Amino acid sequence: xxxxxxxxxxLMAITTIHCFSQNLSNTQLxxxxxxxxxxxxxxxxxxxxxxxxxxxHMHTVFSDGIVWPTLRVDEAWQEGLDAIAITEHIEHRxxxxxxxxxxxxxxxxxxxxxxxxDIILIRSGEIxxxxxxxxxxxxxxxxVNALETPDVNDALQAAADxxxxxxxxxxxxxxxxPDTALWMPEHQExxxxxxxxxxxxxxxxxxxPIALDWGLEKDLAILGFSDIHIVTSHYxxxxxxxxxxxxxxxQQRSEEAIKxxxxxxxxVAWFDNKxxxxxxxxxxxxxxxxxxxxxxxxxxxxKQVKVRNHYAIPFFITDSEGNSVVLPPEREIVVPMKSGxxxxxxxxLFIKGTEHLKxxxxx
Ligand SMILES: [Zn+2]
Ligand SMILES: [Zn+2]
Numbered sequence: 001x002x003x004x005x006x007x008x009x010x011l012m013a014i015t016t017i018h019c020f021s022q023n024l025s026n027t028q029l030x031x032x033x034x035x036x037x038x039x040x041x042x043x044x045x046x047x048x049x050x051x052x053x054x055x056x057h058m059h060t061v062f063s064d065g066i067v068w069p070t071l072r073v074d075e076a077w078q079e080g081l082d083a084i085a086i087t088e089h090i091e092h093r094x095x096x097x098x099x100x101x102x103x104x105x106x107x108x109x110x111x112x113x114x115x116x117x118d119i120i121l122i123r124s125g126e127i128x129x130x131x132x133x134x135x136x137x138x139x140x141x142x143x144v145n146a147l148e149t150p151d152v153n154d155a156l157q158a159a160a161d162x163x164x165x166x167x168x169x170x171x172x173x174x175x176x177x178p179d180t181a182l183w184m185p186e187h188q189e190x191x192x193x194x195x196x197x198x199x200x201x202x203x204x205x206x207x208x209p210i211a212l213d214w215g216l217e218k219d220l221a222i223l224g225f226s227d228i229h230i231v232t233s234h235y236x237x238x239x240x241x242x243x244x245x246x247x248x249x250x251q252q253r254s255e256e257a258i259k260x261x262x263x264x265x266x267x268v269a270w271f272d273n274k275x276x277x278x279x280x281x282x283x284x285x286x287x288x289x290x291x292x293x294x295x296x297x298x299x300x301x302x303k304q305v306k307v308r309n310h311y312a313i314p315f316f317i318t319d320s321e322g323n324s325v326v327l328p329p330e331r332e333i334v335v336p337m338k339s340g341x342x343x344x345x346x347x348x349l350f351i352k353g354t355e356h357l358k359x360x361x362x363x
Contacts, residue, residue, distance in 0.1 A: 041080040041242070042312045042330065044288035046281065049249035049266065052258060056085035056122065056246070057137060057169060057203070057225035061099050062106040063088035063126075065229040069110035075232045076119050079243060083120035083258055086110060087137050089128040090147050090155070103144035120255050126169065127155045131176040132186035136196070138164040140259050156195045165262050167198030167223055172208035183214050191218060197263060198223050202244055202271040209353030212276050216352065221262050222246075222277040224269025244271035249281065273314055276350040282357050286346060290315060290327060292361050295334065302336035303363055317359075319344040339363055 043051045058072055059065030069086055076084045086106045093099075101109075107123045114121035125144040127136045129152045138147060138159035146158040159166055172181035190196050201212040202224030215222045223246045228235060236243045249266040250257035261267065268277030268285075275282055289311045297304040309315060309327040318324040320343050325335055341362045349357040 036074070036078065038077050039080050039238075042310075043247065044285060044311050046249060046284035046288050049251060049261070050253055050257075051285075052082040052248045052250050052253060052261075053080065053245050053270075054083040054085075054120075054248055054258065055081055055225050055228075055243060056083075056124065056139060056223070057087050057126070057200070057227045058084065059088060059227070059229045060086060060106050061095050062086075062101060062103075063092055064094050067231060069106040070113040071231070073110050073113040073117055073119050073121065077117040079232065079238060081119065081245065082253060083122060083248075083255070084114075085122040085124035085137070085139055087124045087126045087139075088144075089126050089135075090144070091128045103148065107144070120253070120258065122255060122258070127152060127159070132184045133168070133190060134171065134173075134176050135169040136166055137169055138162075138166050139262075140165055140255070156190065160195055165197050165221075165259060166195055167200060167221065168196055169200050170203035170206065170208075170227065171199060171211045171214075172206065173203070181208060181210050197221060198265075198267070200224060200269075201276050202269045203227050204244070207271065207274070207276075209350070211353075212350060213353045216278065219265055221265045221267045222269055223267055224271045224276065241273070242270070244269070246270065247275075247281075247285075270313070274348045274350060275313065279351040279357065282346075282349045282351055283359075285313070286315065286349065286357060286359060289313065292363070294363050299336065301338070303339060305335050305337045305363065306332055307335050308332040314348070316347045317344045318347055337361070337363060 041053055045051050060067050060069045060072060072084060072086055088103060088106055090103060103125055111121055122139050123141045124137055124139040125147050127147060141164055142162050147155045149155045198221035199211050199215040200223050201208050201215060204227045212222060224244050226243045232243050246267050246269050248258050248261045250261040268275050268281050289309055291308050293306040295304045295306055307327055309329055309331060312329045314329050315327040341360055343360050345356040345358055347356050351357050
């Protein structure tokens with residue numbers, strides 16, 4: 001018995017010595033590290049196009065943001081995006097004393113990381129002027145430095161000379177339009193010269209319904225972006241929601257195809273589980289996402305209908321009698337419905353500033 005105790009004791013001692021001798025200089029506790037992972041956003045392709053997810057308005061330390069450009073790529077990868085544009089203020093660089101480089105640097109720094117993670121990175125910049133015309137982002141640039149000019153018209157022309165897609169940012173931002181958001185004569189002039197191709201109807205956490213009406217009237221690309229300056233997970237609830245972004249209906253997953261789609265206005269804004277844009281795209285997304293199947297069961301003159309939402313956007317529907325139901329993402333629910341044709345509004349899909357998509361179902 002005593003010998004066994006001695007043997008066990010010796011074994012334990014050897015094991016202990018062995019463990020410690022192995023770990024004395026550096027023990028890697030890998031389980032402490034959070035495994036980085038991409039959360040896919042499952043959306044339907046529509047009308048023969050691929051549905052791409054892009055955030056084309058964000059900042060880093062190269063203007064007034066607080067993060068390094070590669071972090072923007074990592075965030076985009078984790079959040080399931082296809083494409084981003086880092087859009088530094090050309091005229092506002094508060095960290096300039098500490099951060100060297102020029103207006104192309106954030107793109108150049110982030111590009112290798114974007115290639116590694118297969119995120120499409122678009123060279124862009126934000127022309128940052130007082131109102132009018134306010135702030136305008138130029139995308140698909142070759143050289144952002146060319147946009148640093150005293151006169152805003154020269155900056156926009158320099159962008160146009162590079163074939164840029166230009167959009168008006170946060171048109172209802174109270175710091176620049178304190179009373180009522182206005183499409184000013186200066187914006188009309190830029191539009192007439194072909195220097196405005198898109199408009200943000202949503203920015204950061206602000207929704208501008210009036211800008212949706214302007215954009216639809218003038219056939220602009222309807223856009224919504226984060227304009228994030230800090231870390232996205234510090235600003236948005238990414239567990240229960242998503243960052244603001246735009247959906248781009250492109251011929252393929254490439255920068256060229258995104259550019260073509262944006263100039264053709266094949267975009268919708270997606271923010272706070274709302275979609276805003278041209279009716280044909282919102283209808284196509286709804287139709288591709290939701291199926292109605294009659295179970296054949298009737299209760300109190302109502303058919304029991306299985307309604308399945310196959311994709312990531314929830315739909316809030318209200319019928320003509322005021323009954324509302326939510327179709328949660330990637331779930332099926334059973335809804336009692338009348339026989340014949342039922343009309344309802346999808347109250348989180350905006351086809352105008354104050355108008356929702358209307359849908360009819362015949363059972
Ligand atoms: Zn801005
Ligand atoms: Zn901005």
